[in-house]
Amino acid sequence: MIAAIEPSWYLILAAMLFSIGAVGLLIRRNPLVMFMCIELMLNAANLTFVALAIKLGDINGQTAVFFVMVVAAAEVVVGLSIIVSILRRKPGATADDLAELKG
């Protein structure tokens, strides 16, 4: 007889997802892909919230995920508009080309 799935398994999965996102943020140079890595880390945090909501029997964790999603949507909108205005000025720019904030 095998044991049921425990909430800590979800937490470990979320830890792995967060680390992959952090490594991707460090090794990639394309600003769009770096932004996707931030989304990966946000999703890892959401998975942690839901797993702990189950573990502690508290619905507030799921409410927090709702707010994280709203803030992530707003963040993506603003971040992508910044990337659009940067890449319009400097086509093909990578994170290295943006080391100085000079236009």
Place this chain on the structure above:
Amino acid sequence: MNTTFLEYLVFFAAAAMVLGGAIGVITLKNPVHAALGLVLTLFGIAVQFVAQEAHFLAAVQIIVYAGAIVVLFLFVIMLLGVDNAMDLSIEPIRVQRPLAAIMGLGLVSLLTAAIIKADSATVLPNAVGDGLDIATVTGDSDSNIKQLAENLYGDHIFAFELTSVLLIVAVAGTVVLTRKWPRNQEMADAESANTSGTSK
């Protein structure tokens, strides 16, 4: 075939989706393929939400993330025409990738150790939620949405109203940031032409 086996199957299939998509995001050269890897990860997370009885969040995950955010990413990629494959063999800082890999492995092992250690610890009685038990107890799939709605529109109504302000500010900021200002643009161009002329 008992339910525990099915739970295992769902967990490991969705975990493979999540991790495979995430590795795809950070390794694929083409940004469009990376965005598709992101879709795979987000669907895997939605499956994990369903497995944990968070039905409403699973629906929102698919509608907002996979439906809106990834489409926005793809839109920007197509709009800017940056969908050509980037050369990943260039390593701008010499030992950065091995260091990043070591940091990632260290982060995973530290977090896993902390989770396993915290799992055996006892939960403080006042850390447990105040009677708002999750729908797994009742087994009713609608009760999750009801509980979430009561919590959101009861305890967190002010924060909920503030998110509408946040979304309006984000939309207005985006319009201001990406709009082309014809007169200012000409002035800026003339100015930069002047400065470059004098510097030569």
